[in-house]
Structure formats: C-alpha cells, structure tokens
Amino acid sequence: DAGITQSPRHxxxxxxxxxxxxxxxxxxHRYMYWYRQDPGHGLRLIHYSYGVKDTDKGEVSxxxxxxxxxxxxxxxxxxxxxxxxxxxxxxxxxxLRVPEQYFGPGTRLTVT
Amino acid sequence: ILNVEQSPQSLHVQEGDSTNFTCxxxxxxxxxxxxxxxETAKSPEALFVMTLNGDEKKKGRxxxxxxxxxxxxxxxxxxxxxxxxxxxxCAPQTGGYQKVTFGTGTKLQVIP
Numbered sequence: 001d002a003g004i005t006q007s008p009r010h011x012x013x014x015x016x017x018x019x020x021x022x023x024x025x026x027x028x029h030r031y032m033y034w035y036r037q038d039p040g041h042g043l044r045l046i047h048y049s050y051g052v053k054d055t056d057k058g059e060v061s062x063x064x065x066x067x068x069x070x071x072x073x074x075x076x077x078x079x080x081x082x083x084x085x086x087x088x089x090x091x092x093x094x095x096l097r098v099p100e101q102y103f104g105p106g107t108r109l110t111v112t
Numbered sequence: 113i114l115n116v117e118q119s120p121q122s123l124h125v126q127e128g129d130s131t132n133f134t135c136x137x138x139x140x141x142x143x144x145x146x147x148x149x150x151e152t153a154k155s156p157e158a159l160f161v162m163t164l165n166g167d168e169k170k171k172g173r174x175x176x177x178x179x180x181x182x183x184x185x186x187x188x189x190x191x192x193x194x195x196x197x198x199x200x201x202c203a204p205q206t207g208g209y210q211k212v213t214f215g216t217g218t219k220l221q222v223i224p
Contacts, residue, residue: 031210042201042216043156050209058211059113090155094210100146100158101212 003027004104006091012110019078021107023091025071031094032074033101034058034066036087043090049074081111114138116215118202124221125192132188133218135202139183144205146212147176147187151198159187159200192222 003026013019023032034046035058045058047066055066063085065077078085088108092101117136125131137145144163148156160169165180173190189196199219203212 033211035214040216043214045211045213048209048211056209059213096210099144099205099210100161101148101156101210102158103155105155 004091004093004102006089006104006107008107009105010108012112013081014112015082016080019081019109021076021078021089021091021109023074023076023104025074025093027093027095027102028071029093029095029098029102030071032068033092033094034064034074034076035090035092036060036085037090037106038087046076046089078109081109083111085109086111114204114206114213116202116204116213118200118215118218120218121216122219122221124223127192127194127222127224129192129222130188130190131192131220132186133200133220135185135187135204135215137183137185137202137204137213137215138206139180141206142180142183142204143207145178145180145185146203146205147185148201148203148214149198150201150217156201187218189220192220194222194224196220197222 033048035043049055049068091104094101147159150156162178167178199217201217203214205212
C-alpha cells in the first residue's frame with residue numbers, strides 16, 4: 001500500500017473557525033491532490049500540487065487554500081469553515097511513471 | 113468542468129452473473145482513462161489506467177475496454193462475487209499534472 005496518511009481522521013468544528021487538514025506521503029510522489037466526497041457528486045477536486053510550492057485550483061476551490069512546502073506534505077486549509085464544507089476529504093498522490101492515483105484514508109469533517 | 117457520465121447509477125446482480133458498466137466522456141483533449149474501485153468505508157483503489165484507443169486491460173475477473181474516438185469505456189465483471197460489491201468510478205484525464213475528473217460512479221451490489 002502507498003504510504004499516505006491524513007490527519008486528523010475526524011474533526012468537528014464550529015462555523016467560522018479555520019481548519020487545517022494534513023496529508024503526508026512517504027512515496028516521494030510529485031503530484032498531490034485534495035478531493036471532497038459528497039452524495040450525488042462523487043469525488044470533486046479542490047486543489048492539486050505538481051511540486052513543492054506549485055499548486056493550482058480544482059473545480060471546487062472557493063473557501064479553501066493549500067500549501068506544499070515539502071514534497072511529503074500537502075496541507076488543506078478551510079479559511080473560515082461553513083456548514084457546506086461538511087464532507088469527507090481525501091488526499092491522493094500520483095507520479096508520472098505511476099499515473100494512477102493512490103488515496104489516503106480520508107478525513108471526516110463536520111462543521112456545526 | 114468535464115462532463116463524465118456513468119451508467120447505470122446502481123446495479124443489483126446475483127452471485128455468478130456477469131455484468132458491465134459504461135463510462136462516457138468528451139473525446140477531445142483525451143490523455144488517459146482511469147477506473148477505480150471504491151468499497152464502502154474505504155478509499156478508492158486503482159483498477160486500470162488506459163491510454164490508447166482500443167486498449168483492453170484485465171485484472172482477474174475484471175476487464176475494461178476503451179474507445180477514445182467516441183469517448184466511452186466499458187468495465188466488465190465476469191462471474192460476480194459478493195466481494196465485488198463496490199462503487200466503480202471512471203475518471204478521464206485530459207491535461208497535464210495528471211488531473212482527472214471523476215464520474216459519480218456505478219454502485220454494484222452482488223447478492224449471494
């Protein structure tokens with residue numbers, strides 16, 4: 001199994017608070033992704049990274065920011081959490097020579 | 113946002129039946145087509161990545177075909193088993209950085 005961990009695995013937070021989710025990989029893969037999973041929508045891309053300090057927006061990036069200061073870590077920040085951001089968040093990694101994406105275990109976030 | 117359609121949305125089959133699902137996607141700017149298997153309470157796992165028109169891939173009882181000119185892929189499961197119960201996602205890749213767009217999936221339930 002690809003070495004990907006996500007922390008925290010579960011979090012409950014209040015509306016308006018900032019939240020940071022962490023994705024950590026031990027595979028030295030270049031590409032990293034953040035998705036959210038919602039009923040009826042499947043997996044939607046929030047942000048992705050194609051290298052250290054190289055990131056770009058996905059299809060549902062409003063209200064989220066990311067940072068990647070090291071190859072192994074990709075952070076997702078909800079600047080001011082809203083109830084619509086209650087979801088399960090998945091991190092994934094891939095590499096040019098290994099194009100399929102490997103997913104972390106997910107983080108369940110509830111915004112009350 | 114890429115329009116990716118999967119059909120049917122859900123499917124119930126008896127153990128031992130063979131089944132197939134369809135993934136439709138825009139044929140323009142095509143780079144690759146990914147298939148993933150997603151069991152309940154787990155993370156998505158890669159099945160296949162196909163790039164060439166006419167590609168066929170096989171893993172055990174599961175196989176897939178690809179038609180890039182008309183923009184569709186079929187996933188076949190021969191002799192379905194209860195452990196095949198999962199949601200099957202397709203995800204076309206149309207550009208750089210290995211970004212993909214996931215369909216909403218076909219949920220398969222195999223009845224013993």
